[in-house]
Amino acid sequence: MLIKDAPVIWDSLRSIICVYKPPNVTCQRVRQTIITAVCTGLNEMECRPPMDYVSIEGNPSTQLTVTVKPNLADHPLVVGPRYQIEDLKCSWSNYLGLHSSGVLLLGLRNGTKAAKLIRENRPTRSYRVSGRFGEATENGFKNEKVVERSTYKHIKHANINKLLAAMQASHQKEMFKSCGVDLQSQTAYEMACEGPIRPADSKLPVIYGIKCVQFEPPDFVIEIQCINEYETYLKSLIHEIGAKLRSTAHCTGIQCIRHSYFTLENALLRKHWTLQHIITNMEECIAIIDEHENLVKQKKAALQ
Structure with a gap:
């Protein structure tokens, strides 16, 4: 109803x-x-209707009359919606x-x-970020002028997965290092069991998971689980992937597919x-x- x-x-x-x-x-x-x-x-x-207006009229020494009528000063045509x-x-x-x-x-x-x-609890977010190999633009996005072109046919799906796995491991290592914990220790294991580790610096982007979910050269799509990210960082990440694979790349789209629950x-x-x-x-x-x-x-x- x-x-x-x-x-x-x-x-x-x-x-x-x-x-x-x-x-x-x-x-x-x-x-x-x-x-x-x-x-x-x-x-x-x-x-709600306009509030009533109570009017007391007449001579106080003889007789008073009380009248109730709609208050025009409270009417929507006067005060607005x-x-x-x-x-x-x-x-x-x-x-x-x-x-x-x-x-x-x-x-x-x-x-x-x-x-x-x-917002203050800083939950993790997931993104699907699409990119294109072979071209670099001024701001790292598809709507800007192309400033550099390169070959990309040497890039294979396995190359991308290997690079992304190394990037994920590097971010996890830095997280435990910032907490003063050895990655191979029991303390690190217990911390990982409790859930994602939040960096002390709320402006420091951290990647918890990253993988390539689609690869149709020259286009590719990566899925990222991260925290403290921002649009410019995600664009630069695509550029970094292209550079480390001995090519160039620019971002063609960013989609947030999950925020918290x-x-x-x-x-x-x-x-x-x-x-x-x-x-x-x-x-x-x-x-x-x-x-x-x-x-x-x-x-x-x-x-x-």
Whole structure:
């Protein structure tokens, strides 16, 4: 059953939503679009009527009359729509660059606290980053001028996998080294069993896993599990792969396929950015969070 009472919907906005950010659209633009969609949907519903205006008229020494009538100063035609864009707080939990697409978490109203909590916990994220061998561009992305060309036919799938495995091992070694732990020690094993190790520096990108999932020369796609990454770093990673394979490469696309517990299956497409779909998605996100919190509690109870 659909709720048509705008105040009830407004009070229910207290969690996060998961949307799919298109490429070449800023996070700020996505945020504004979501806020506008929510406010427009609420204003189309049954909003509260204007507050009554109580008027006391007459001579105090003889008789007073009390009349109650609608307060025109509170009418939507005078003060504007009941729900204004400035009234709805909205913040993102993970930031995606201009050329990136994929999973984007947004907190609405009280949900901004949940978005901040997820952001501060620094969960791992997964990306599919596509690249093309044989050409290097000015900024490492496909939309810029080509500054260098090279051969790539000597590159095989096995060469890429070998390089990516070495890069992953190097990042893991640096993680344990920064914690002052020997990679071959029992302490390192126990730390790895507890989950991904977070670097002390929140600005230091760390790769937990990287592999090539598609190779059709000159195009290739790698899947990365990482933390503290940013768009420029992912572009430079493609450039580095090309250089280490004695060629050149530039990035052709970046897609975030997972953020924390949320994947592409949970993300709202652009055509579904309407109030009803947003409310439904918020309920699904709450269920996902509750499910994983229960799993964590069960795991801790089993260890005790």
